Amino acid sequence: MNTKVNIAGVELKNPVMTASGTFGSGAEYSEFVDLNRLGAVVTKGVANVPWPGNPTPRIAEVYGGMLNAIGLQNPGIDVFCERDIPFLKQFDTKIIVNVCGKTTEDYCEVVERLADQDVDLLEINISCPNVKEGGIAFGQDPKAVEAITAELKKRAKQPVIMKLSPNVTDIAEMARAAEAGGADALSLINTLTGMKIDINRRTFAIANKTGGMSGPAVKPIAVRMVYQVANAVKLPIIGMGGISCAEDALEFIMAGATAVSIGTANFYNPCATIETVEGIESYMKKNKIEDIQELIGVVL
Amino acid sequence: MKRKEIATVVSQEQIASDVYSMWIQTEQIAEEAKPGQFISLYCADKSRLLPRPISLCEIDRGKGRVRLVYRVVGKGTDEFSRLRAGDTVEILGPLGNGFPLEEARGKRVLLMGGGIGIPPMLETAKQLDAEKMIVSGYRDELFLTEDFAEAGELYLAVEHPGEGVICTEGNVLDAVRENELEADVIFACGPTPMLRAIKSYALEKEIPCWISMEEKMACGIGACLACVCQSKEIDGHSHVHNKRICKDGPVFLSTEVEL
Numbered sequence: 001m002n003t004k005v006n007i008a009g010v011e012l013k014n015p016v017m018t019a020s021g022t023f024g025s026g027a028e029y030s031e032f033v034d035l036n037r038l039g040a041v042v043t044k045g046v047a048n049v050p051w052p053g054n055p056t057p058r059i060a061e062v063y064g065g066m067l068n069a070i071g072l073q074n075p076g077i078d079v080f081c082e083r084d085i086p087f088l089k090q091f092d093t094k095i096i097v098n099v100c101g102k103t104t105e106d107y108c109e110v111v112e113r114l115a116d117q118d119v120d121l122l123e124i125n126i127s128c129p130n131v132k133e134g135g136i137a138f139g140q141d142p143k144a145v146e147a148i149t150a151e152l153k154k155r156a157k158q159p160v161i162m163k164l165s166p167n168v169t170d171i172a173e174m175a176r177a178a179e180a181g182g183a184d185a186l187s188l189i190n191t192l193t194g195m196k197i198d199i200n201r202r203t204f205a206i207a208n209k210t211g212g213m214s215g216p217a218v219k220p221i222a223v224r225m226v227y228q229v230a231n232a233v234k235l236p237i238i239g240m241g242g243i244s245c246a247e248d249a250l251e252f253i254m255a256g257a258t259a260v261s262i263g264t265a266n267f268y269n270p271c272a273t274i275e276t277v278e279g280i281e282s283y284m285k286k287n288k289i290e291d292i293q294e295l296i297g298v299v300l
Numbered sequence: 301m302k303r304k305e306i307a308t309v310v311s312q313e314q315i316a317s318d319v320y321s322m323w324i325q326t327e328q329i330a331e332e333a334k335p336g337q338f339i340s341l342y343c344a345d346k347s348r349l350l351p352r353p354i355s356l357c358e359i360d361r362g363k364g365r366v367r368l369v370y371r372v373v374g375k376g377t378d379e380f381s382r383l384r385a386g387d388t389v390e391i392l393g394p395l396g397n398g399f400p401l402e403e404a405r406g407k408r409v410l411l412m413g414g415g416i417g418i419p420p421m422l423e424t425a426k427q428l429d430a431e432k433m434i435v436s437g438y439r440d441e442l443f444l445t446e447d448f449a450e451a452g453e454l455y456l457a458v459e460h461p462g463e464g465v466i467c468t469e470g471n472v473l474d475a476v477r478e479n480e481l482e483a484d485v486i487f488a489c490g491p492t493p494m495l496r497a498i499k500s501y502a503l504e505k506e507i508p509c510w511i512s513m514e515e516k517m518a519c520g521i522g523a524c525l526a527c528v529c530q531s532k533e534i535d536g537h538s539h540v541h542n543k544r545i546c547k548d549g550p551v552f553l554s555t556e557v558e559l
Contacts, residue, residue, distance in 0.1 A: 021524075022519075022523070022524065023523060024522070024523040028519075028521050028522045028523040028547070029521075029523060031301065031302045031521075032301055032302050032303060032521075033301070034301070044525075050538060050539045050540050051538075051540070052538075052540040052541065052542060053525065053528070053538075053540070053542065056515050056516070056526075056527070056528060056529075057515065057516045057526075058516070058525070058526045058527075058528070059350075059516050059517075059518050059524070059526040060516070061348060061349060061350050063347050064346075064347045064349070065349065066349060066350060066518065068518070068524075068526065070524070070525050070526065073525045073528070073538050073540065073542060074538055075537070075538045075539040075540075076539065079539050215349055216346075216349070264349065264518075266519065266523070267349070267350060267351075267518040267519040267523075267524055268342060268349045268350060268351060269304070270302075270303070270304070270392070270519075270521065271303055271304070
C-alpha cells in the first residue's frame with residue numbers, strides 16, 4: 001500500500017500534516033503523538049521579529065467550531081532557527097515553515113533567512129484575518145497575491161506554498177493569481193472571519209472583536225473551495241478546514257487535495273493527526289486501494 | 301505517550317445553587333497530580349469542541365480518585381453537572397504547574413480562595429505542612445466550609461452574608477485585616493480583581509505570594525497561545541511578555557505577572 005504523496009518535489013510519507021498555528025513547532029504535541037508518523041509538521045507562523053499577538057480573550061467557542069484571534073504571537077525567526085528547527089530535525093518528518101509578515105519586506109526577510117536552513121517547504125500566510133497589517137491584506141487582491149508570490153519566489157530556496165483566505169468572493173481567482181506568480185503549491189483554507197457577542201458581558205466575546213472561525217462547522221465550505229481551486233489550477237493543493245478524522249481528510253483528497261492539514265481538532269483531540277493517518281490506511285485496506293494517488297481528485 | 305482518558309464518575313452532588321462536586325475515578329491523574337493543577341474535561345456533545353479546564357479540589361491517591369468542584373456557567377459545565385455515578389467523561393491531565401508547597405513548608409501561610417477559586421485551595425491546604433490560615437471569600441452562598449475547617453483555621457468573608465453566618469462582611473482582605481492575620485507566604489486563587497488586591501497587599505507586606513490565574517483556553521497544553529497573561533520577564537516560548545496560563549501557570553509568583 002502506498003500512502004506517499006508529492007508536494008512540489010518533496011515526498012511526504014503520507015498526506016497528513018498539521019495546520020499552522022494549531023501545533024506550535026511540535027514540542028507540546030510530541031508528548032501525545034509520534035511526530036515520525038506525520039507526513040509533515042507545519043509550524044506556527046514565524047515573522048522577522050517576535051510578535052506579542054493580540055489581547056485576551058483570544059478565543060471563543062461557537063457551535064461546532066471556534067473563533068480565534070491569537071494575532072500570530074511568535075518568537076521571531078532567530079529563536080525559531082536556533083530552537084524549533086533543530087527540535088523538528090530530530091524526527092523523520094518533513095518541515096514546512098509558515099511565514100508571516102506585515103510588509104513584503106518582512107516576508108522577504110524571513111524567506112531569505114530560511115534559505116540556508118534545512119527545511120523542506122515554505123508556507124506563506126497571506127490570509128490571517130487577525131492582524132491589522134499584512135496577512136489577509138495581501139490575500140484579498142489577486143494583483144497583490146501575484147506580486148508577493150513572485151517576490152518571494154525570487155528569493156526562496158525552498159518550494160513556496162501560498163496559503164489562501166476563504167474571505168474572498170472567488171477563491172479560484174486568488175489561486176490563479178498565486179499560480180501566475182510562480183507558487184509551487186497552495187494551501188486552503190485559512191479561517192473564516194467571524195464574530196461572537198457575549199450577551200452577559202454585552203460586548204465582543206474576543207478582544208479583537210472579530211476572529212477566524214475554524215472547526216468541523218467550516219468543513220463543507222473548505223471542501224467546496226478545494227474542489228473549485230483544483231478545477232482552476234494545476235498546482236498541488238493542501239486541503240484544510242475542519243478536518244478531525246480520516247473520513248474528513250478523504251473528502252478533501254477526493255475533492256482534489258494532495259495532502260491535508262489537521263488544525264482545530266488538535267485542540268480537542270491531541271492524537272487527531274495519528275488517528276487520521278491510521279484511518280486513511282484502514283480505508284485504503286478495506287477498499288483495496290493500492291495507491292493513494294487513485295483517490296486524489298477522484299470527483300473532479 | 302500521553303493521551304486523553306475516559307474516567308468514570310464516582311459521585312456527583314450539588315453543593316450550592318450553581319456549584320457541583322464530582323468525584324471521578326482516574327488512577328493515573330490521582331497518582332501524579334499536585335494541588336493547584338487542573339484537568340481538561342471534554343463534552344460528550346461534540347458541537348462543543350473545546351475542553352473545559354477545571355481545577356482539582358481534592359486528590360485521593362489511595363482510591364485513585366480526584367474531586368472537581370465547579371460552577372455551572374454554560375452549556376459545557378451544565379452537561380457535566382448532569383453526569384451521574386457510573387457515567388463516563390473524557391479527560392486529560394494533570395495539567396499546569398500547581399502551588400509550590402515547598403516554599404511554604406513550616407511557615408505561616410495565608411490560603412485565600414474567592415468564589416469558584418476556592419476549591420483548589422482545599423487540596424493545597426490538605427497537603428501543606430505549615431501554619432495554615434484559610435480565608436474563603438463568597439458573594440453570598442457558602443460551600444466547602446466543613447471540608448476547609450478540617451484542613452486548617454478557617455476564616456470566612458462574605459459580601460452578602462445570610463442571617464447568623466459568622467464571618468467578615470466583605471472580601472478576603474477585609475477578613476485578613478479584621479482577624480489581624482499575619483503571614484510569611486500567600487497562596488491564592490480567585491477572580492482577577494481579588495488577585496490584584498492580594499498582589500498589592502503582598503507587596504505592601506513584603507511577602508511572597510503565588511496566585512492561580514484563569515483565561516479562556518483551547519488546547520490546555522501550551523500550543524495554541526490563547527490563554528496568555530502579561531509577564532514581567534520575557535517568556536520562554538515566544539520571547540515576548542506572554543506566559544501561557546495552561547503551561548507556565550496557572551500558578552505564578554504575583555510579581556511575575558501583570559494583572
